[in-house]
Amino acid sequence: MTLIYDRPISGPKTHVLILGIGRFPHMASANLGACVDSAKAMLDFVYAKRDQFLSPLATIECLISDPSVDAGQDQVAKTDVQFDPRTDQGVAAGTASNVTAACRAWMSRCQPGDSLIFYACTHGVADRTERGLLVLEDYPSSRFNPGEQLLDVASLARNVAPFTSAASVWMFIDACQETRPELLQLKEDVKAVEPVVVNVMQSVKCKVDTLALISSRFGNFARTKKSGVAFFTQSIIEGMSNNLVEQKAGKWWVTGKLIQHGLQLTALAKFGYNLEPSGLTSFMQDKRLLSIDEPVVPLLITSRPETFLANSTAAHIREDAAPNSILISKPPGTPEWRCHLPLVRQMLRVHLLNVTAEHNEPFYCEAPGIVLELRG
Amino acid sequence: MSEAGLRQYTFRIVEDDVARLVLRHINEIFTTSSILIGGESVTAVDAYPGEYIATLESLSDERRWSRQFRLTLPLDGQLVVLPKNISARKSHQPHSGENRPSEERKYFHPGEKPMKLLARAHYGSRVGKPPRERKRPGFSIGLSAAQAGIHHLTDLVGKLRVEIKSYERRITVNLIPLDLDWNAGVHVTLKVDELPPVVVSAPIFSGGVTINFTKQVEKPDLRVSIEPSSLRAKALVAALSGISADEAVSIVEWAQATTSTADDHPDYWYATSAALLLIKTRTISTELARWMLNLARRAPSIPDAAVVAAWASAVIGDDPAEVEDQVLHHLVTARRTGRAVFSAGQALAIELLSSLRSSAIDEKVQRAAHNELKEWLLIRNHTIKSSAFQIWEQPGQHIKRKAPGHIIALGEIGDNKLTMRRPPHP
Numbered sequence: 001m002t003l004i005y006d007r008p009i010s011g012p013k014t015h016v017l018i019l020g021i022g023r024f025p026h027m028a029s030a031n032l033g034a035c036v037d038s039a040k041a042m043l044d045f046v047y048a049k050r051d052q053f054l055s056p057l058a059t060i061e062c063l064i065s066d067p068s069v070d071a072g073q074d075q076v077a078k079t080d081v082q083f084d085p086r087t088d089q090g091v092a093a094g095t096a097s098n099v100t101a102a103c104r105a106w107m108s109r110c111q112p113g114d115s116l117i118f119y120a121c122t123h124g125v126a127d128r129t130e131r132g133l134l135v136l137e138d139y140p141s142s143r144f145n146p147g148e149q150l151l152d153v154a155s156l157a158r159n160v161a162p163f164t165s166a167a168s169v170w171m172f173i174d175a176c177q178e179t180r181p182e183l184l185q186l187k188e189d190v191k192a193v194e195p196v197v198v199n200v201m202q203s204v205k206c207k208v209d210t211l212a213l214i215s216s217r218f219g220n221f222a223r224t225k226k227s228g229v230a231f232f233t234q235s236i237i238e239g240m241s242n243n244l245v246e247q248k249a250g251k252w253w254v255t256g257k258l259i260q261h262g263l264q265l266t267a268l269a270k271f272g273y274n275l276e277p278s279g280l281t282s283f284m285q286d287k288r289l290l291s292i293d294e295p296v297v298p299l300l301i302t303s304r305p306e307t308f309l310a311n312s313t314a315a316h317i318r319e320d321a322a323p324n325s326i327l328i329s330k331p332p333g334t335p336e337w338r339c340h341l342p343l344v345r346q347m348l349r350v351h352l353l354n355v356t357a358e359h360n361e362p363f364y365c366e367a368p369g370i371v372l373e374l375r376g
Numbered sequence: 377m378s379e380a381g382l383r384q385y386t387f388r389i390v391e392d393d394v395a396r397l398v399l400r401h402i403n404e405i406f407t408t409s410s411i412l413i414g415g416e417s418v419t420a421v422d423a424y425p426g427e428y429i430a431t432l433e434s435l436s437d438e439r440r441w442s443r444q445f446r447l448t449l450p451l452d453g454q455l456v457v458l459p460k461n462i463s464a465r466k467s468h469q470p471h472s473g474e475n476r477p478s479e480e481r482k483y484f485h486p487g488e489k490p491m492k493l494l495a496r497a498h499y500g501s502r503v504g505k506p507p508r509e510r511k512r513p514g515f516s517i518g519l520s521a522a523q524a525g526i527h528h529l530t531d532l533v534g535k536l537r538v539e540i541k542s543y544e545r546r547i548t549v550n551l552i553p554l555d556l557d558w559n560a561g562v563h564v565t566l567k568v569d570e571l572p573p574v575v576v577s578a579p580i581f582s583g584g585v586t587i588n589f590t591k592q593v594e595k596p597d598l599r600v601s602i603e604p605s606s607l608r609a610k611a612l613v614a615a616l617s618g619i620s621a622d623e624a625v626s627i628v629e630w631a632q633a634t635t636s637t638a639d640d641h642p643d644y645w646y647a648t649s650a651a652l653l654l655i656k657t658r659t660i661s662t663e664l665a666r667w668m669l670n671l672a673r674r675a676p677s678i679p680d681a682a683v684v685a686a687w688a689s690a691v692i693g694d695d696p697a698e699v700e701d702q703v704l705h706h707l708v709t710a711r712r713t714g715r716a717v718f719s720a721g722q723a724l725a726i727e728l729l730s731s732l733r734s735s736a737i738d739e740k741v742q743r744a745a746h747n748e749l750k751e752w753l754l755i756r757n758h759t760i761k762s763s764a765f766q767i768w769e770q771p772g773q774h775i776k777r778k779a780p781g782h783i784i785a786l787g788e789i790g791d792n793k794l795t796m797r798r799p800p801h802p
Contacts, residue, residue, distance in 0.1 A: 128750065129730070129733075129746070129749050129750060129753060130753055131730075152734075154730065155730070155734055158727070158730065158731060159731075189733070189746050194734055197734050197735045198731075198735060199696050199700075199731075199735045199736075199737075200690050200696075200699065200700060200703055200728060200731045200732055200735060200736075201690050201691075201693060201696055201699055203690075203727075203728075203731045203735075204660075204687055204690040204691055204728075205690075205691060206658070207658045207659070208658075209658065281727075282656065282720075282723055282724075282727070284656055284657070285658075
C-alpha cells in the first residue's frame with residue numbers, strides 16, 4: 001500500500017483509493033496498459049479538484065500494476081511535493097495482499113462524517129451469484145481457490161458505509177463483469193477477498209447509501225483501447241468536470257443523481273460512446289460530491305439524412321431570445337456536430353442554412369447534456 | 377386472438393369535431409366503434425391487437441368527411457392490458473381535394489388499396505414524400521417516445537421525460553413504468569401547464585406510456601406534474617419524484633394509520649409499497665419496524681410484505697444469530713409466496729441475502745442464504761425489468777436512446793384524403 005498524498009485537514013475530509021491493475025504475470029495475454037492510464041487520469045482528476053470536493057481531499061492511496069515495467073518498478077509521478085510522503089515515485093503493486101491492506105487502511109483513515117472515493121480499473125469477472133469481482137495482479141496464483149486473488153467489490157460497496165460511518169461513499173469501477181467457465185463451474189461459492197464484512201443488523205441500520213457504478217452489466221464487457229484512458233473513466237471524468245451538475249444553494253454541484261442518470265448521455269454526447277453502466281448498490285440519496293464553478297454541457301447534433309447537416313452552408317447556435325446572436329458556429333462538412341455550451345438553462349436555437357431552405361430547431365440548454373437530431 | 381387478449385387503445389382527434397371511428401378486423405372476427413370528440417378529450421376503445429380497417433367519419437353538420445385506412449394495433453408481446461395512445465389529428469391547414477398539391481398526388485393516390493397504402497406507409501419512398509414546408513401535424517400511432525428530434529426539457533431526470541417533438545411542436549410526456557408486475561389499479565394524473573389533466577393507468581411494461589399534449593409550447597418553465605390518483609399510486613409516485621426521508625415517513629404513517637384502524641378494506645398493497653419506500657430511504661424507526669412486521673402477518677399473500685418483514689426484523693433484533701435466522705425465514709417465505717411484485721422488493725431481498733451469505737455467524741445460514749440468493753437471482757432474471765424503483769437498481773436505463781417499441785405509422789388527415797408517411801427510424 002502506498003499513500004501518495006496526505007494533507008492534514010481538520011473537519012470532514014475526503015479519502016481516495018485508486019487501483020490501476022494492468023499487469024498479470026500469470027496471464028500475460030491479459031496485460032492491459034489502459035488500466036494504468038485510466039487510474040493515472042483519475043488520480044490527476046481528484047488531485048486537481050482537491051479543494052472543490054464537498055469535504056476537501058485529505059489522502060490518496062494508490063496501487064499500480066503497470067504492464068510496461070517489471071514488478072516492483074511501478075511508479076506514479078509525485079502529485080504534490082509538500083504533501084507527498086514518498087521519498088521516490090514508487091508505488092506498491094495491486095496484488096491481493098496489497099489491495100486488502102490498502103482497502104483496510106483507506107477505511108481506517110475515515111472518521112465519521114468523512115467521504116470516501118474508490119476507483120478501480122482492471123479486468124473483472126462475475127460468478128453465478130452475479131457479484132462483481134475484480135481481478136488482482138496475482139490472479140490465479142492459487143489453483144485451489146482462484147477467488148483468493150479476486151476482490152469482491154460488491155461486498156465492499158455494501159459494507160464500507162456501515163463499517164466506517166462515512167457521510168458518503170463513491171465507488172467507480174471500470175471493469176468487465178465477464179462470466180468465466182472456471183468460476184461458473186465451481187461447485188462452491190467463490191471465496192473472493194472481502195476486506196470488510198459487517199453483519200446484517202449493522203447493514204440495515206446504516207443510513208448511508210453507497211453510490212457504486214461499474215462500467216458493465218452482468219455478463220458483459222467494459223470496452224477500452226489497449227492504452228489510453230478507458231471509455232467509462234473518460235466519461236466519468238468528463239462528466240464530473242463539466243456537466244453532471246445540479247444547482248444547490250446557489251452553486252453547481254456534481255451529485256449522485258446526475259452521476260447515475262447523466263453518465264450515459266454524457267458519454268454519448270461528448271464521445272459517442274454507448275456505455276451501459278450498472279449499479280452495484282441501490283442509491284437514491286441526495287448527495288453532493290464536488291462543486292463546479294462554470295459548468296458546460298455537451299451538445300451533439302446529428303441529422304437525418306446525414307447530408308442535411310453535412311451539406312449545410314452555415315449552422316449556428318443562437319439565443320432564442322436574441323436571434324441575431326451567435327454563440328457557436330459549426331465547422332463545415334461534418335455530419336455530426338459536437339460542441340460544448342455554457343450551462344445557461346434557457347432556450348437556444350440551432351439555425352441551419354441550406355441551399356434551398358432554412359431550419360430552426362429550438363432546444364433547452366440544461367444538464368446533463370443535449371442530443372438533437374435534425375430532420376431534413 | 378384469444379391469446380392476445382383485449383387491450384385498451386386511446387384515440388383522440390384534436391380539432392373541434394366529432395367523428396365516429398369504426399374498427400373492423402381484417403378477418404371480420406371483431407368489430408368495434410366509438411365516438412371521438414375533438415379537442416383534448418380522449419376516447420378509450422377496447423380492441424384486440426391486429427390488422428384493422430378503420431373508418432373515421434365526421435359527424436359534424438358543417439363539414440362531412442370520412443376516411444378509411446388500414447390500421448395496425450400493436451401487440452407489444454404482453455398478455456396484460458396495456459394502455460396505448462393513438463391520437464388522430466385533423467390538419468390545421470384546410471385545403472380542398474380539388475386543389476391538392478401535385479407532390480401529394482405522388483404520395484397518396486386516391487383509390488389506392490389499403491394494403492398498398494400500408495406498405496407505402498411502412499416502407500415509403502422518398503420520391504413521394506411531401507416537401508418539408510408542407511409537413512403538418514398529423515396523427516401518430518406510437519408505443520414509444522424514443523423519437524428523433526427530441527430534447528429533454530425539464531430536470532425531472534429519471535421521472536418523467538418531457539419532450540417537444542421539434543417537427544410538430546407537440547409536447548410528449550413519457551411516463552416511465554411504475555414498479556409493478558401487473559396492473560394493480562394504479563392511476564396517476566398528469567398535468568402539463570394549464571392543459572386539462574389526463575388520468576392514466578400506471579404503465580407496467582418497459583415501454584411506459586406516452587401522452588401527447590397538443591399545445592404549442594417553447595418556454596422553458598413548462599410545468600409538468602404527476603399526481604397520484606389513489607393511495608396505491610402515492611408511494612410509487614413518491615418513488616418517482618425523489619422523495620426525502622421525512623416525506624417517506626409521512627407517507628408510511630398514513631399507510632400505518634389506514635392499516636391499523638378497523639378499516640374494512642385496508643389497502644395492503646399501498647402499505648407494502650410505502651414500507652418499501654421507507655426502507656429505500658433508510659429511515660426505519662423501531663415503531664415503524666414493528667408495524668412492518670405486523671403488515672407481513674396481515675398480508676401473507678404479498679411476497680413483498682415478507683421482504684419488508686425481513687428488513688424490519690433485522691432493525692429491531694438484538695441477537696445477531698437469531699436475527700439472521702429470522703431474516704432468512706422471512707425471505708424464504710417471500711419466495712414461496714410468489715414472485716415479488718415490486719422490483720424494490722426483489723432488490724432488497726437480494727441485498728439481505730448477499731449480506732447473509734458472507735456475514736452470517738452460522739455456516740448453515742451462510743449456505744442456505746447462498747442457495748436462496750441463487751433462487752432470487754433466477755427469478756429476477758426472468759422478470760420484466762421496468763419500474764420506478766428500477767432507476768435505482770439500473771441507473772441510466774431510462775435515457776437509452778432506443779426505447780423498446782416504435783412508431784408504426786404517421787400520417788395526416790386532410791379533406792377527403794389520408795396521407796401516411798414513413799415512420800421515423802426506430
